[in-house]
Amino acid sequence: MTILDQPLGAIAASNFEDLQQFESTEVLLGYQKRWIADESPLKIAEKSRRTGLTWAEAADATLCAATAKSEGGCNHFYVGSNKEMAREFIEAAAMWAKAFDKAAGEIREEIFIDDGKDGKEILTFVVYFASGFKVQALSSNPANLRGMQGNVTIDESAFHDRLAEVLKAALALTMWGSRVRLISTHNGVDNLFNTIITDSRAGRKRYSVHTITLDDACNEGLYQRICQITRKIWSQASEDQWKADLLRDTATEDDALEEYYCVPKQGGGAYISxxxxxxxxxxxxxxxxxxxxxxxxxxxxxxxxxxxxxxxxxxxxxxxxxxxxxxxxxxxxxxxxxxxxxxxxxxxxxxxxxxxxxxxxxxxxxxxxxxxxxxxxxxxxxxxxxxxxxxxxxxxxxxxxxxxxxxxxxxxxxxxxxxxxxxxxxxxxxxxxxxxxxxxxxxxxxxxxxxxxxxxxxxxxxxxxxxxxxxxxxxxxxxxxxxxxxxxxxYMEGAPIEFTPLPDRHGGSDPDSDDDSDNSYKGGAW
The missing domain is CATH 3.30.420.240 (Nucleotidyltransferase; domain 5)
Structure with a gap:
């Protein structure tokens, strides 16, 4: 019996509590559950390669599209960087629909007229649900999101040539309550994807940021899940060797850190100039x-x-x-x-x-x-x-x-x-x-x-x-x-505690006193 043969109906009603240890009967790992549970209007994930976050995102998209409008359901649009990613996401959504026992049609291939200058026809993939909503893969042309309404996932965001324009179009959908999700490994310190993360952590943007390094994922059972699916016997030694091989096989140390530890290249050195x-x-x-x-x-x-x-x-x-x-x-x-x-x-x-x-x-x-x-x-x-x-x-x-x-x-x-x-x-x-x-x-x-x-x-x-x-x-x-x-x-919000000013050397308490102490700032009160 594989992991997908386990009963999945409980996932839809789960409160997605944090997991610290691998549970073989759980379908989603802890970091995948936390991602789905985060209902922020804007959220972003910097991640290691092949941690299964997009697979978990397909589960969330399926639950939303399968829900009636009166209960908060909506369309979900997936914007990947290539055709293979689009097909994989839609196939995952169809799989989740079957697992959740949600009424949905088969995967359709439809012709989508790209809104670019040449208006060329593009093959797209879509799953329709009995709720009237759909999960659909769109091309990375920003214009294709115009006039749409629904949640948007921009996958491998750091590798989109026109991320700023795609994001601009997607954010317009949030005016009516839709949500935007960015998922990617890093692609350089100067990439817009990294800039958004940096600005979010600094408080200049309101994205909820999730970080999933290879170690983070393995600590919550990624390699144990791989062993479960591939019918291998897990051991800590085999996991350590697996990780070591991944890092050693990467071309450079900088590449390994970027691919597996969420460190954008050229990001070393002193943090503040x-x-x-x-x-x-x-x-x-x-x-x-x-x-x-x-x-x-x-x-x-x-x-x-x-x-x-x-x-x-x-x-x-x-x-x-x-x-x-x-x-x-x-x-x-x-x-x-x-x-x-x-x-x-x-x-x-x-x-x-x-x-x-x-x-x-x-x-x-x-x-x-x-x-x-x-x-x-x-x-x-x-x-x-x-x-x-x-x-x-x-x-x-x-x-x-x-x-x-x-x-x-x-x-x-x-x-x-x-x-x-x-x-x-x-x-x-x-x-x-x-x-x-x-x-x-x-x-x-x-x-x-x-x-x-x-x-x-x-x-x-x-x-x-x-x-x-x-x-x-x-x-x-x-x-x-x-x-x-x-x-x-x-950032703390404690109520101000008032004070009694210290007396100066002449017995007064005037903070603007003319005291000539060597340690006083002559420019007046700070």
Missing amino acids: RGLIERAMHPHNQIIAFESPKDFEKWPVVQREADVSQWLEDQVAPVLAQLNPEHNHVFGEDFARKGDLSIFAIGAIQADTRIRVPFHLELRNVPYSQQEQIMFYVIDNLPRFTGAAFDATGNGGSLAEKAADKYGTEMIEQVMLNQPWYREWMPKLKAKFEDNDIEIPKSLDVVSDLRKIVVNRGIPQIEKGSGTGEDGKQRHGDSAVAYAMVVRAS
């Missing part, structure tokens, strides 16, 4: 450093607290007093105890959503209790504090929990730094630089930190390995993570 970083830098934005004296952790707690309190009063209070009380403020943190730096970055959110980082704190080898002391002092004195994002990975979880206990979980995001988080939030950080919507301190160390963000298998993240700063001491992309946390915190 030096030019964009330097454009965002302003000399009046400050970096305030604190490094623990030798054996500081052995000092009595009271003495440590007093030493840090004096530093806060001398170095941090003046810059906090310069913050504009009319702006919302957020807090972003990258945690370290020894070796690398803990970075506490402040984000002032302008009326136009532009983010300014008037200062960040760099803490080296500071005990946990004193990091907590500094963190509470800063946040307590932020005007209109609306949220914070903390690196809660490893030992950083303790500081993040203390913040959540005091300010509430709706105000504190405890971030586990992992690939899904980097995939979602690094594009938003990059977009701030690209759109000139962020202002940061001017420092070669900050340049170096931000240049540590590289694309690894399609995901922008901090490159591995340690580095050193201009002072010769260890640092490793620390401020880059803190700034990404600031961007994350800027």
Whole structure:
């Protein structure tokens, strides 16, 4: 008995819950179910070769076309890049109709008059359903979608010569509630398909993005399904060898990454260009450093607290007093105890959503209790504090929990730094630089930190390995993570927490005081 001999009627009513393990009696794998379950008006899938996503899309198209209009049914149009793909999709739709026990006719071959200049006749494939709707394959001529109404799948989108025009025609259908789906492997970093994905992750477009690498698919049973269909015995060793052979047989490493790991070619190197970083830098934005004296952790707690309190009063209070009380403020943190730096970055959110980082704190080898002391002092004195994002990975979880206990979980995001988080939030950080919507301190160390963000298998993240700063001491992309946390915190919707301004050195509380402290920004409130 093959997989298609299993009962399939339950799929139509399934809630498509996530699957983490392969189930031999399930027809669709986890990532296929999540794709179908996503009812976003616009969605896009960057995928490895031969993961069966188009096959799953045919199931969705069949269910929609087989549904009565009163229940939300509609036509479904498939736009592939060649005739063979069109036939394969329509055959899959016919198979699903039979499996779902939906009333449908046989596959028809019809003559479609291409709306191009020559108006040539094109053979097209279509399945009609008793509902009155159809699943039809169209040519890639954008004009052929004009006047149509229904959902549209643009398959192997990155390989369409006129993707922009096809997409323009397809998007017009969404005015009346239809949906558009783009599915493809990558075809270069400068391809429109990749640009749409990048813009979507940055928040500039509203596509729901699905990523299915070869590893993702295999983790949810792709190779086990292949073994099931081909009647082979699965083992982890055979799966590992199968994947290794696929990668080794590809012409180049770049090709392998593009074909199987959703990494568009020419996408390596630093993620944010030096030019964009330097454009965002302003000399009046400050970096305030604190490094623990030798054996500081052995000092009595009271003495440590007093030493840090004096530093806060001398170095941090003046810059906090310069913050504009009319702006919302957020807090972003990258945690370290020894070796690398803990970075506490402040984000002032302008009326136009532009983010300014008037200062960040760099803490080296500071005990946990004193990091907590500094963190509470800063946040307590932020005007209109609306949220914070903390690196809660490893030992950083303790500081993040203390913040959540005091300010509430709706105000504190405890971030586990992992690939899904980097995939979602690094594009938003990059977009701030690209759109000139962020202002940061001017420092070669900050340049170096931000240049540590590289694309690894399609995901922008901090490159591995340690580095050193201009002072010769260890640092490793620390401020880059803190700034990404600031961007994350800027999306939080916590109600502003008001504050009492710090008194200046003359006993007043005017943020526009004429105090001549070396650390104050002479241009007025930030």
